[in-house]
Amino acid sequence: MAVAICPGTFDPITMGHVDIITRASSIFDTVIVAILVNHGKRQMFSTEERLEMLRAACAHLPNVEIDHFEGLLVDYVKRRGAHVVIRGLRVVSDFEFEMTMALMNRKLDPTIETMYIMASMEYSFLSSSLVKEVAALGGDIRCLVPASIAERVAARCRGEA
Secondary structure (H helix, E strand, O other): OOEEEEEEOOOOOOHHHHHHHHHHHOOOOEEEEEEEOOOOOOOOOOHHHHHHHHHHHOOOOOOEEEEEEOOOHHHHHHHOOOOEEEEEEOOHHHHHHHHHHHHHHHHHOOOOEEEEEEOOHHHOOOOHHHHHHHHHOOOOOOOOOOOOOHHHHHHHHOOOO
């Protein structure tokens, strides 16, 4: 059984994330979407809220599991019995950062591979940071995040929830 881990902060999950997760789910038997809990980085949504939003956004994908972890990604990957990490790439600058991370992970555990999935053209500009900025300024984010969470994200970004 081929298991892959798709890690990230997902603060919040965007349609670009959903696109990568959906495409990975067609390649692997199981895709575990895992929120990295980083206590040193301030998130807009709590881990529990992000888990809820991921579950809602990925409910249509039966082979996708939602989870969270702390610590090293390679340790989490081993605990979950996976050997592949899925990462999305939007632009060339993403590749430089992602390559550094993949090489470090390979140094820590040479049995773990990183697989990159290119963002679909329609989402190549999209990031969680941009979604938060547009929503905070009153812009319409319904085409940027899953419909099931759009109003929740917009309200939080406007400081209403």
